Amino acid sequence: MAGGRIPDSFIQDLLSRIDIVEVVGSRVELKRAGREYKGLSPFTNEKSPSFFVNPAKQMFFDFSSGKNGTAITFLMENDRLSFVEAVEELAKRAGVEVPREGGNEVSRLVLDGPLDALAVAEKFYRSQLKTHAPAIDYLKKRGLDGETAKIFNVGFAPESWDALTRLFPEADGQRQHALDAGLLIERDGGGGAYDRFRNRVMFPIRDTRGRTIGFGGRTLANDPAKYLNSPETPLFHKGRNLFGLFEAKQSTKTELPYLLVVEGYMDVVMLAQHGIRNAVATLGTATTREHLILLFKSTRRAVFCFDGDRAGRSAAWRALEQALPEVFDDRECRFMFLPDGHDPDSLVQEIGEAAFRALIDKAQPLSDFLLDELLKQVNLATREGRARLPGLARPHLEKLRDGGLRTLIVEEIARLTRLGRSDIETELAAKPKPVSATIPGNERPRTETPGSRPVKRALQLLLEQPGMALEVKHLRQLELLKQPGIEVLVEAIEFFAEAPEASAAQLIEAWRGTAKGSAVERVGRQPIDLDEIGIKAEFRDSIALLSRRALRERAQVLFDLASNRALSPAENREMEDIVWQLAGGDLS
Secondary structure, three states, X not given: OOOOEOOHHHHHHHHHHOOHHHHHHOOOOOEEEOOEXXXXXXXXXXXXXXXXXXXXXXXXXXXXXXXXXXXXXXXXXXXXOOHHHHHHHHHHHHOOOOOOEEOOEEOOOOOOOHHHHHHHHHHHHHHHHHHOHHHHHHHHHOOOOHHHHHHOXXXXXXXXXXXXXXXXXXXXXXXXXXHHOOOEEEOHHHOOEEEOOOOXXXXXXXXXXXXXXXXXXXXXXXXXOOEEEOOOOOOOOOOOOOEOHHHHHHOOOOOEOOEEEEOOHHHHHHHHHOOOOOEEEOOOOOOOHHHHHHHHOOEOEEEEEEEOOHHHHHHHHHHHHHHHHHOOOOOEEEEEEEOOOOOHHHHHHHHHHHHHHHHHHOOEEHHHHHHHHHHOOOOOOOHHHHHHHHHHHHHHHOOOOOOXXXXXXXXXXXXXXXXXXXXXXXXXXOOOOOOOOOOOOXXXXXXXXXXXHHHHHHHHHHHHOHHHHHHOOOHHHHHOOOOOOHHHHHHHHHHHHHOOOOOHHHHHHHOOOOHXXXXXXXXXXXXXXXXXXXXXXXXXHHHHHHHHHHHHHHHHHHHHHHOOOOOOHHHHHHHHHHHHHHOOOOOO
């Protein structure tokens, strides 16, 4: 960084762009305390929390050490940074560069950065919606009124390759800011840029300060990618942000009683239109630990809302696994499953606000959902089945912190298995047998199981032609497969389905520093001696093979259930569907 004084105006603007709760919360465990957040002082060894962060003032107060100040002060004290280093760290977080003064001149980056480009794009998309009748008709058909569209700043990206690009000339780096924000895509060979979003209804994604950091776009054409999100940028990480959180927090001056987590933009928007203003949506990805941390900064209760089918319950289970380490003290997670054929958008329009709220009130507690899913895998009528339950529960209970919830779950397992609690605790404390790594590319040849090879091969092929992810029709089916590496393959397919123009390098960069990122990098280094047609054919075959395995595994579970009790109507329908698919249905 060149020398020179950092302008005061930049520092003021920088502090307006960052959220001290996010900065401090990334280093200190904070809990909501009225309008503030509290935690244990990072500067002393106190036992009772006397460290407070005030989001309205954007300041921290530590009554234990006597320290207080802004986000810059906090980084200087906690991270032992100089003033300049702290400013540079915050500027990096905000996605802007630090200007310097030299004599009477100020070097040119003032704040015409990616955030400003996103603000320009949002204004442009909103203006386009007002004049585009098909987009207006689509939203009216979906039941959306103008007032709700205004609350969420819904817009429209015209069907043009350069409508937005023309607003960002190359002079003064303006176009580069739009590229950095993920709004534009650079043409191969450096021959200009073009619009990322075309012919789509646009939903701005805001951070907790209300700044637009990305977009989600719903196509109005027959596009395989129905929804398209902004790519990962320094400002936007889909695993760390939630659509609608800012709007939910703006809807009340008190702490939110709960946050309802749904899957789609229109779900959030339509629930808000019907008076349920505290809904948020994950951004085309599975629930992450970062999502849970973000949720519990705003409420003490998270209610996850999923479809009631097999795919919905699979997604709920993944959310539960992420939630376990974050549920402690007065935090609570519940799970709500919708009737067949409905999503939150359609259901709230059919039954209304009061009936929908009644369903939220009946949502299943995390402990009940956990035990119900585990009980599906055992037969409590046999001694062997009862003996298996503690072992199945062990990996999940290990994620829970010691406390009342864990104690109650252990007591319920003791009741179900007819064992003493001390016996259960002994079983839970037993060390499980070591297993081989479950990430493809991480296995040594002598430990690689035959069943893992199609998973690894499918991933290897996908890295060659990421656009093939759009051809995978039964992704939720693959999630159910108990196969090493399947979660990595599914997440890679999800990544490329959302950004089919992305490359393997972008996936590796997005997963940099993680075990799965290193594994994908190793898999990607292995050459494939196939032409384009051969790659596509083998990929389809690999996915079909894995899908058949998943179906057979599920069928076996249902057969085992049927030997002990009558299957429910939904389970019978599921069995019929499995039989049809195995007899020749499309498994790609």
